[in-house]
Amino acid sequence: MAISSTPVERERFADLSNAHKTNMFLAQHLNRQVKRFFADWEEGNIDMTDLREAISFWFMNSELRTAFLNVLDLAEKYPNGMPQQIGGRRGKIVLVSVSPLTSGIFRRELRKHLFNDFSQRFQNMGEVLSMLAWLVGEDRGGSPSESLRSATDILGL
Amino acid sequence: MPFKEPDKEPVIGKSSWDRPGSTLPFLGQRIERVRSGIESLARDEKLGGLPSRERNARVKMLRTSMQLIKRQTLSFAYNRGVANELSEKYDKITMRSRRLKKKKSRRAARNYWLKETLGLSDEWLEEWHLLTDVESAPYDMTEDLWRNVVVEAKEEYLKKARASAPVEALDGIDAFDAGLAELEDENDLEDDDGDLIDTR
Secondary structure, three states: OOOOOOHHHHHHOOOOOHHHHHHHHHHHHHHHHHHHHHHHHHOOOOOHHHHHHHHHHHOOOHHHHHHHHHHHHHHHOOOOOEEEEEOOOOOEEEEEOOOHHHOHHHHHHHHHHHHHHHHHHHHOOOOOHHHHHHHHOOOOOOOHHHHHHHHHHHHOO | OOOOOOOOOOOOOHHHHHOOOOOHHHHHHHHHHHHHHHHHHHHHHHOOOOOHHHHHHHHHHHHHHHHHHHHHHHHHHHOOOOOOHHHHHHHHHHHHHHHHHHHOOHHHHHHHHHHHHHOOOHHHHHHHHHHHHHHHHHHHHHHHHHHHHHHHHHHHHHHHHHHHOOHHHHHHHHHHHHHHHHHHHHHOOOOOOOOOOOOO
16 A cells, blocks of 8 residues: 655644654554544444454454454354343343344444554653554555555655 | 451341441451451552562452452342332442443443442542552453443444334344343343452
């Protein structure tokens, strides 16, 4: 995927050091990637594999990653719906879809925790270029180093 | 002050109800020990930190003790027929804690229980969470998230059922909501400490 920087981005990063420029650029690119992921999700264009991959890949906090992956594992136990009794003890048993792909609450929680995770990554721990470049990578094919190269090419570094 | 478990198990169950108040001194003593145990643990942790092994052992002991307190207070709460202040008090705490767990979160319910039963102040409550959050977070998070996903799925199902039901069937669908609440109770196998099975 071709990486492009806008004039606004170039202007915004003009006063920063080269490392900072690349860092900011990659962070912004990551932001776009995550936004696109959630947009695709809302349009119904992702599947469980994509979701699992994103959770495994993006979370720095291993506890959060484990928790979200656990929920995916639980949901996958009920591909045809989870049997639930509706209408009290004598109610009927129905199959209720518990897929995280269709769950608004799961999507909101994931979004919230990803945002927190990224914020923490950038604010408290700092972020090295190699790590960011790895995270951003290329959307389809290509290696992180190519991504970083193309990023630095575009920024004229 | 190092925390120490009481040496003798309290008498729990119907026999204790034949002797009203017989478990009260023991419960009060245990509550006091847990509270001071939390406070001393938090204080030691602040004063330069404890080796993780010792800290975990003390947290584990405190949790075990809390479970015993929970069991005792539940035995009071479940005996609503016995008209005394303690029964009313713990019945109220148990009910409110369950409501919070359902309506808000497991954490809110736990906070409420800790505050009301142990008499922990906000400050010590925060200290307790700081000491224990690291190890309990993944489990709590998974369970809360999964519970929310399932409850949402049920609600979606009911919405669809309500939307597609003929007018004359709508009365019956109202029972679904009651059933939903009941189901949550039935599935509620763990209490606020996460370990005890609710046998009511």
